[in-house]
Amino acid sequence: MKPTRFETAIALIDKANTEDINTYQVFGIDYPKELLYSQRMTRKLLQFEPNASRALQIAARAQHICRWKIARDEYPMDRVGYLKWRETLKKMHAELTADILKQVGYDAEYIDRVTLLINKKFIKKNEESQMLEDTVCLVFLDYYFEEFAAKHPDEKVIDILQKTWKKMSAKGHEAALQLNFSDKNLSLIKQALEG
Template identity: 65%
Template structure:
């Protein structure tokens, strides 16, 4: 099964992440965990997701630790450059994996296109991927992130995240099992 082989190859790369998160008492490579959460959320959000979309979701942060944020200037320009370079790196590495599995050039370009997230709001699968990214962030990473910043900044980030999402994404976000503090911040952001 080519899809399963592709997902396993992506997982093999992400399993090398030296950073770990603890889940149920077990240490798991951070990007491996993230990629599995992406797949789980995608299949819940869009059960009929195409093969290209499933691969793009799984590879969204492939080997992200190899390009640390602190290697770039700590300003908005540096942040945007880091994000753009990451998208290119993720797309190229995933493309190389798919080439090794003999995917067609068209299939590889489709996955690269989705990973680069160029057509959010204009292209259905790009929007689905963005919704899933936002849902995974809100469910698994938001609480920790929010604990490090003042509420005003967090409310602004929620508003920016919300603006990237579709109405279907909004409905799904409001059904997530969020903490009371997160629900409160989301409520303030959407007021």
């Protein structure tokens, strides 16, 4: 049976991400970092919102497509440099995804919808944009937070938790509090939420 446009788009996003030069180890196995991240995004989105639209699923899968191609150190290592880097990345992710969607036959209106989601426009105003942001935050909290917290002082961890919490919806908060955290990090989360 011939794969659908959606299946082909997902396969092409994955193919691009398998080229990641960075790896991330899980249970002793090295994975291309952004391929693993994109699969975690899909898994978390469908746990969080089982009826997520195909457009939202594509945006989640392509959230970090080819992220390694624009290194953080190409921009000043301050807040302004960080924000500029993030904006440039979003634009690249959206353009690469738009090219894939064109290639598999999606129309301009559909491509614009996915691009809008990847560019994180209208968070808090657009339901799908908010779902995507919640998913990004949940993936961070579930898969990367413990490692992040181990490398940074508590004050920085609390600050990041507060910023993450602000971006999330009430439904996202509820899902976040169901995740498993170490006792130390659970205590940091409580401090962040009380702050």
